[in-house]
Amino acid sequence: MSNPIIQPENLVYDKSAVLTDNVMHYCPGCSHGTVHRIVAEVIEEMGLQDQTIGVAPVGCAVFIYNYINVDFAESAHGRAPAIATAIKRLNPDKLVFTYQGDGDLAAIGTAETIHACNRGENIAIIFINNGIYGMTGGQMAPTTLLGMKSSTCPTGREPHLNGYPLKITDMLALTEGTCYVTRQSVHTPSSVKKTKRAIRKAFDNSLQGKGTSVVEVVSTCNSGWKMTPVEANRWMEENMFPFYPLGDLKDR
Amino acid sequence: MKNELVLLKGNEAIAHAAIRCGADGYFGYPITPQSEIMETLMELRPWDTTGMVVLQAESEVASINMVFGGAATGKKVMTSSSSPGVSLMQEGISFSCGADLPMLLVNVMRGGPGLGTIQPSQADYFQTVKGGGHGDYKLITLAPSSVQEMVDFVDLGFELSFKYLIPCMILADGVIGQMMEPVTLPPYKPRRTAEQIAAECPWAANGKPAGRYRNVVTSLELDPAKMEKKNEVRQERFRLVEATEVRYEEFLCEDADYLIVAFGSAARVCQSAVEDLRSQGIKVGLLRPITLWPFPSKVLSKYAEKVKCMMTVELNAGQMNEDVRLAVNGKVHVYHYGRMGGIVPTPEEVTEALKSHL
Incomplete structure (x- = not known):
C-alpha cells in the first residue's frame, strides 16, 4: 500500500524494524509508546534483535511483547528483576532488560529490584515513573506526590495517611552493584534524544558486564491524572520534576 | 564415568544428583531442614566444572521467579525449600x-501451619497435589522414601517435567532430607547445548x-475463548x-x-510394622x-475388592x-493413623493402630 505523502525521497524518519505493526493499546499522550519506540530503535541500532530477551511487567506495559519484536518472558507483578537475573546468568551473552512501572518496581517488587541491583546483575532496568497505577484505573502509587489525587487518595496524598513518595531510584544509586543510574523524560524532542542515549548506555553496560543500569523515565499518565496530554506534560514539569529531578545519579 | 557408591544425607544427595544430571541452575533461599542442598552445591562449585549456576536469592519469592526465568529460556533449573518457603513460592x-x-x-517438609516446627511432617500433601496456588x-x-530415591528422582523429575511441560515437585520430608544412607550416584550427564535446547524447547525465549516468530513465555491471555482452550490443552496433558506415569511400590x-x-x-515405618504384623x-x-499426582487410584480400587479394610499412615491429620x-x-473403610507437629510414629504404634481396626 503506497502512501502518496510518504515517499522514499522525502522520508526522514521511519518506524523501527524491531517494532511490530500492532496498534498500541496505550492512551493518546501516554509516555509508554515513546519509550517502547526508543527501546526498539536502540536494539535495532545495536543489531541485537536476535540476542535480546525482554522481561515484561504487570501493569500497563504488560503487553510490551506485542509491540517490541524480540523474545519475552512475562513476569509476575514485581518479579521481573529476579526473572531477568536468572535469564542473564544462564544466558550471559544475551542482552536482558526489564521494563517496569512504579507499582511493579517500587511497591510489590521492591525487594527483587534492590537485590538484583545490589548483586550487580548485568541487566538493564527501564523504570516508567508516572506516579500512579495506570492499568488498574488510577490508584495511589509508591511514587505518588504529596497532595496528588488518585482513586485511593481522592483528596490528595497525605503523609500521615499514605506515607511519602518513594525516591527508589536514589536508593538504587546507593547500591554497590549499579553502574549507571539516571532519571530522564520523553516529553520533548530533546528529552527523547537524551533518554535514547541513556538506554543505549544501559544496554552497552549490560553487554560489557559493568553491573546493573537503571533508567528511570519520569512519565505522564494523562488518563490517570485526568488531564489532556498537553496539560499532563506541563503538570509533570511543574510538579514531578522538582521532586524527581532529571539527570544522572550515578555513572561509573 | 561410572556409578559411585557414597554415604550421603538426603539433602546432600539432591545436590550431587542435580550436578550429575546436567542441571543448568539452582536458585534457593536457606531454610531448615533443607539448607544442606544449597550448602553442598556451594561447596561443590559446579560452575567451575559443569558450568551450572548456583545462586542464593533474597527470598523464596525471588528464587521461584529465578527458576521461572531460567526455565523460560529452556534451561534445566531447580529450587528447593521447606514448607513455609514453599508457601511463599505458590505465586x-x-x-x-x-x-x-x-x-x-x-x-x-516440616510441620506447620505457620512457622510450625523444624521437625519432619507430610502436611503439605494438599498444598502440593491439590494446587497451593491459584x-x-x-x-x-514424586515422594521419595530413601536417600537413593532423592538421587534418582532428580533426573526423573526433570525428565517428566520436560516431557509434559508440567513442573515437578519432589515431596520429601525432614526425615529423608536429614538421614544418611549409602547411595549410588549416577555418572555425569553433560548439560544440553544451545542447539539441543533450541531443538527440544522451540517455545523458549532465548533470543x-x-x-522465527518471537517467543513469549506468559501465563496471560485476555481472550476467554483462547484462555479456555489453553486450559483444555493443559487438562489433556x-x-x-x-x-501413563503412575508409580507405586x-x-x-x-x-x-x-x-x-x-x-x-x-512408608518406611509401615514396612517394619507390616513385617511385625505378619510375624503375628x-x-x-x-x-x-x-507419584502422589498422578495418584495410584486404579490399583487401590483393585485392592478394595480384596481387602477387609485399609489404613493410611501419614505425618499429618489425614490428607492422602x-x-x-x-x-x-x-467399597472398604479407610482408617487413618497420623502424627503431627514433627512426631514420627514408631512401628509399634502403627501395629497397634491397625490391630484396633481388626
Missing part, C-alpha cells in the same frame, strides 16, 4: 504452570533468530500423565487381608504411592487419606 508455581514451564522443585493446575509429585500386598497405604518416610499371623500389605477414599469409592 511463582502457579505462574510457571500457567506458562507450561518445566522445572524441578523440592520441598523437604488456578487449575497440577504438579507431578529470536531472523525468520494432565489426563495423559494420569494414564507394593510390599506383601498379594495375599493381604488388610492394606496400609503410606508414602515417604511414613496378620496378613497385612503395604502400598506406597511414589481423602484420595484413598476417593479411589476405593466406599
